Amino acid sequence: MSISPPRYTATSRVRRGRPYRMLTMFSHEFRRRWGLATAFILVLAYLALIITVAIPVLLAPPGGASLSDFRGLYGSPIWPLLTLLIAAAAGAGSLADDLGSRAITLYLSRPILLLDYLSAKAASVALWVALVAVGPGLVSVLIIYLLGAVPAATAFAAALAFLAVGLASTIFFTGLSLAFSAATSKSLYAGAGIFGVTLSLTGGVAAVTAVSSNPTIRYLDPLTDIQSVAGAAFQSGGVPATDPSLSAILLVAVGLVLGVGAWLRLERVEVVGE
Amino acid sequence: MASVGDRLISLESVVKQFDQQRALDAVTAEFRPGTIGLLGPNGAGKTTLLRLLMGLLPPTAGRLQVLGYDASTQPIPIRERVGYMPEHECLIPEMSAVGFVAYMGRLSGLPPEEALSRTHDVLQFVGLREERYRKISQYSIGMRQRVKLAQAIVHDPALCILDEPTAGLDPDGRREMLELVRALSQIQGHSLIVSTHLLPDVEGLCDQVLLLDAGHLLAAGPVATLLDAGAADTVVRIKGDRERFLAALVEKGFSPRMMGEELRLAMPSEAATQVFEAAAATGTQIRYMGRQIHTLEDLFLAKVQAPDSTESL
Numbered sequence: 204m205s206i207s208p209p210r211y212t213a214t215s216r217v218r219r220g221r222p223y224r225m226l227t228m229f230s231h232e233f234r235r236r237w238g239l240a241t242a243f244i245l246v247l248a249y250l251a252l253i254i255t256v257a258i259p260v261l262l263a264p265p266g267g268a269s270l271s272d273f274r275g276l277y278g279s280p281i282w283p284l285l286t287l288l289i290a291a292a293a294g295a296g297s298l299a300d301d302l303g304s305r306a307i308t309l310y311l312s313r314p315i316l317l318l319d320y321l322s323a324k325a326a327s328v329a330l331w332v333a334l335v336a337v338g339p340g341l342v343s344v345l346i347i348y349l350l351g352a353v354p355a356a357t358a359f360a361a362a363l364a365f366l367a368v369g370l371a372s373t374i375f376f377t378g379l380s381l382a383f384s385a386a387t388s389k390s391l392y393a394g395a396g397i398f399g400v401t402l403s404l405t406g407g408v409a410a411v412t413a414v415s416s417n418p419t420i421r422y423l424d425p426l427t428d429i430q431s432v433a434g435a436a437f438q439s440g441g442v443p444a445t446d447p448s449l450s451a452i453l454l455v456a457v458g459l460v461l462g463v464g465a466w467l468r469l470e471r472v473e474v475v476g477e
Numbered sequence: 478m479a480s481v482g483d484r485l486i487s488l489e490s491v492v493k494q495f496d497q498q499r500a501l502d503a504v505t506a507e508f509r510p511g512t513i514g515l516l517g518p519n520g521a522g523k524t525t526l527l528r529l530l531m532g533l534l535p536p537t538a539g540r541l542q543v544l545g546y547d548a549s550t551q552p553i554p555i556r557e558r559v560g561y562m563p564e565h566e567c568l569i570p571e572m573s574a575v576g577f578v579a580y581m582g583r584l585s586g587l588p589p590e591e592a593l594s595r596t597h598d599v600l601q602f603v604g605l606r607e608e609r610y611r612k613i614s615q616y617s618i619g620m621r622q623r624v625k626l627a628q629a630i631v632h633d634p635a636l637c638i639l640d641e642p643t644a645g646l647d648p649d650g651r652r653e654m655l656e657l658v659r660a661l662s663q664i665q666g667h668s669l670i671v672s673t674h675l676l677p678d679v680e681g682l683c684d685q686v687l688l689l690d691a692g693h694l695l696a697a698g699p700v701a702t703l704l705d706a707g708a709a710d711t712v713v714r715i716k717g718d719r720e721r722f723l724a725a726l727v728e729k730g731f732s733p734r735m736m737g738e739e740l741r742l743a744m745p746s747e748a749a750t751q752v753f754e755a756a757a758a759t760g761t762q763i764r765y766m767g768r769q770i771h772t773l774e775d776l777f778l779a780k781v782q783a784p785d786s787t788e789s790l
Binding site: 219220227228305314315316 | 531533553554556557559561563565566567568569570571580581583584585586587588591628632
């Protein structure tokens with residue numbers, strides 16, 4: 204009997220390009236975050252938030268439900284809590300895990316640009332956040348419309364409003380998650396940072412506004428900004444705490460700046476060696 | 478696609494400066510396809526050179542070509558054709574070896590079915606056929622090293638860069654890894670760069686070497702040529718008064734050098750009689766005298782002691 208060393212066959216020279224590689228990273232990252240925690244948050248979000256949206260609309264007098272009745276989602280403390288939870292559960296580890304395991308070395312030694320890597324990770328985190336920030340609102344509108352509680356025009360306007368507020372929130376929380384995830388190699392610290400910064404800003408701004416008459420300080424609270432944008436999008440009337448347009452711009456701009464911050468941080472990571 | 482021809486890698490006056498520190502200083506060398514040892518102590522500039530070769534860093538000055546592509550302007554085509562096995566831990570622990578290696582194959586652009594079929598092939602090649610569905614977190618250090626090797630070759634690269642492939646392995650694991658690396662080169666026909674500070678690892682493996690120390694090129698070229706170039710030394714081991722014997726040799730016109738317990742002399746073989754005369758005159762016993770068997774370690778030590786004599790062959 205002869206013993207020969209193992210061999211392997213040569214590959215074909217077919218290689219797929221950048222979009223395929225980015226899609227591969229995106230789908231891997233999205234599936235990687237699917238677990239008990241994210242599944243639990245999703246189920247809770249859809250149950251709690253649909254009820255929060257549906258009850259005021261369904262309890263309105265027949266034919267009397269308006270766009271502003273849909274705003275209940277953003278008035279509820281459940282929504283920011285669940286959005287923060289999903290941002291931490293799906294976003295905190297997105298970059299931190301690769302930094303911790305140093306798998307980022309292997310990613311960037313492949314034919315992948317840093318921008319491709321970060322974009323794929325950001326898309327995955329954004330989809331997870333959007334599943335809570337946008338999804339329940341849209342599903343609620345669909346259910347309410349199918350139940351015949353609102354006319355098509357109101358349902359369409361409500362869907363657009365949920366989309367606008369949800370997307371602004373998604374961009375902000377995605378940027379926040381990426382920035383904290385890039386700053387550490389421990390996802391636990393990143394998650395704590397995401398929670399800590401958001402809740403500190405909310406609590407801090409509330410404390411400062413109680414003793415200060417300067418309204419500008421309210422722009423520092425992302426949850427107040429989201430409330431203002433939601434108030435305008437759902438035409439709920441009343442005097443918003445901040446200018447809704449400025450708050451929307453601020454949410455999107457801060458989210459993007461935080462994303463750029465994550466990119467700058469990753470650029471400084473040693474890819475090969477110690 | 479660029480033509481590789483006879484040149485696998487070409488370095489032209491490559492300089493890399495980090496703030497105040499010059500990591501590489503005017504390194505010029507050329508290598509043909511084969512197995513190249515990138516050697517030097519920690520801080521020699523090996524890692525910087527690897528980063529430059531993969532286009533992860535731009536050189537401060539000079540030009541690098543890998544497989545016919547310019548590393549500064551064409552990093553993606555290079556990384557499509559290069560496989561990299563890092564020294565440090567870099568695997569995703571919650572994945573199985575099959576899932577991880579196939580994922581890395583897809584990131585190199587292999588279609589999903591081909592990535593999976595190649596994964597099974599290369600995991601068998603590295604000896605992980607039976608354990609390939611287990612989570613990487615359950616693997617030993619040796620098995621992890623094999624997964625790192627598998628992911629480096631899954632996309633069938635023209636050039637594999639192996640950074641300290643035997644790091645952390647026990648003697649058996651080290652021998653097996655070196656056999657795998659040899660098989661990659663000799664059976665599968667890959668060109669390799671093996672970066673290591675363990676000179677014996679590469680001695681039987683590499684046909685070309687690049688010796689670096691503190692960013693300076695000490696020597697570069699075919700191993701056989703470099704070792705032959707300094708093979709004129711004679712090794713002498715003695716018992717007796719070393720100082721008197723050395724003085725007697727100097728009197729006879731030799732320039733003896735002590736290397737540990739051994740004495741080294743650059744001399745023609747017919748001068749041996751004079752050495753014996755010096756020994757007799759000083760009452761010294763010669764225990765051994767013979768031509769020095771050169772190793773890369775000897776070459777490295779000689780070059781470190783005489784850094785001006787840079788060789789590029």
